[in-house]
Amino acid sequence: MGFNHCYISSVENLQKELELKGLEQFVKSYRKYDAITGPSESFRFLEEKIEEYEKVINDIDNNTNIDKL
Secondary structure, three states: OOOOEEEOOOHHHHHHHHHHHOHHHHHHHHHOOOEEEOOHHHHHHHHHHHHHHHHHHHHHHHHHHHHHO
16 A cells, blocks of 8 residues: 655645635645645645635535524
8 A cells, every 4th residue: 555645835836726726626635645744834824724625514514404404
């Protein structure tokens, strides 16, 4: 079994990638890795975007559950 590793670059490059892919595809592209390394500010940016995406998903799930009640 392989080990998938990713080195993330600068925040500026991550922002450009986010703009091109959109939030969902951006987050999903980094979730597939077993390990991510890179500059701490880039890692914080990525963590913020993952949290933002999870909040959107949770809000969608909660609204769907409310509609079922």
